[in-house]
Amino acid sequence: MKTFLHALTGHPYLILPLCALLERLGLPLFLSPVLVGAGALAGAGQMRFDLGFWVALVACVVGDAVWYELGRRKGDRVLGLLCRISFEPDTCVRKSKMFFEKSASRTLFFSKWLPGVSHVIPAVAGLSGVGAQQFFVINLAGSAFFVLAFMLVGYVPVARMHLVPAVGSIVFEGSLVLLAANVAVKYVQRRRFLRELYKSRIAPQELKAMLDSGQRVAIVDLRHPLDSVPDPRVLPGAVRMLPEEISEKASSLPTGMDIILYCT
DSSP, X not given: OHHHHHHXXXXXXXXXXXXXXXXXXXXXXXXHHHHHHHHHHHHTTSSOHHHHHHHHHHHHHHHHHXXXXXXXXXXXXXXXHHHHTSSOTTTHHHHHHHHHHHOHHHHHHHGGGSTTTTTTHHHHHHHTTOOHHHHHHHHHHHHHHHHHHHHHHHHHHHHHHTOOTHHHHHHHHXXXXXXXXXXXXXXXXXXXXXXXXXXXXXXXXHHHHHHHTTOOEEEEEOOOGGXXXXXXXXXXXXXXXXXXXXXXXXXXXXXXXXXXXXXX
C-alpha cells in the first residue's frame, strides 16, 4: 500500500487516470480512495486539482463508453461477464435492471454510487436502447459529480486546515480500510447465500427429465423483462414474475407439486 501511495504521490497524473480507467473496466470500488488521496495531494499543493479532476473524468467516461457499446452489441453476454467480476455476482443483473427500470436517467446519473452494480449500468443502458447522446450527457454529468465529490473529501480538510502532506496518506489509508471491510462483508454474504442455494438447486438436465417424463411441476420465470430483449424464450408453461413479487403472488401458484424457480 505504501508503494502504491508513493507512486500516486510521485506520478499523480499517471496513476489517477490509470486507476480510474481500470476501475470502470472491472475493478469495483477501487477508484474512491484514489480520488480522496488525489484530492489530499491537491490540497497540499502536490498536484493541480482541476487537472486531476479532468484526467480522472475522461478515464471514467471512456471506461463506461466501452461497456455501453458492448452492452448495445452483445446484450446479456456482457452482463454475465460483468457480474462475474462484481462483488455481488448472484444479484447484480437483477439489481441493475431494477434500478434502471425505475428511472433510466436517475440511475445513469447516480450509477457510480451503487456498489456492486455500478459497472453493469452502462451495459444495461446499451442493452435497453438508450441513445448514445443521452447516455453520454447523463453519464458525463454523473461521473463529474462522483469524481468531484471524492476529490473534495480529500482536498477540503488539507487545504483549509493547512495540514502537512502526510495527512493525504492518512485519508487514503483510511479509505482503503473502509474498502477492505466492505469487500469482506460482501464475501461473507455471498458465501452464505451460495451455501443456502446449493441445498435446494436442481440441474437443467434434471428438470428436462422431469418434463419429458410428464411429471407435473410449476415453473416460475424470475427474469427481469429486460432479459427478454436479447432472448425472448421461456421454459414450457413457465409463469413470469419478479423475485420481489413471489411472496405477494405465492397463493396463485399450484399446490401439491414441485415449484421450480429459474433466472438468467
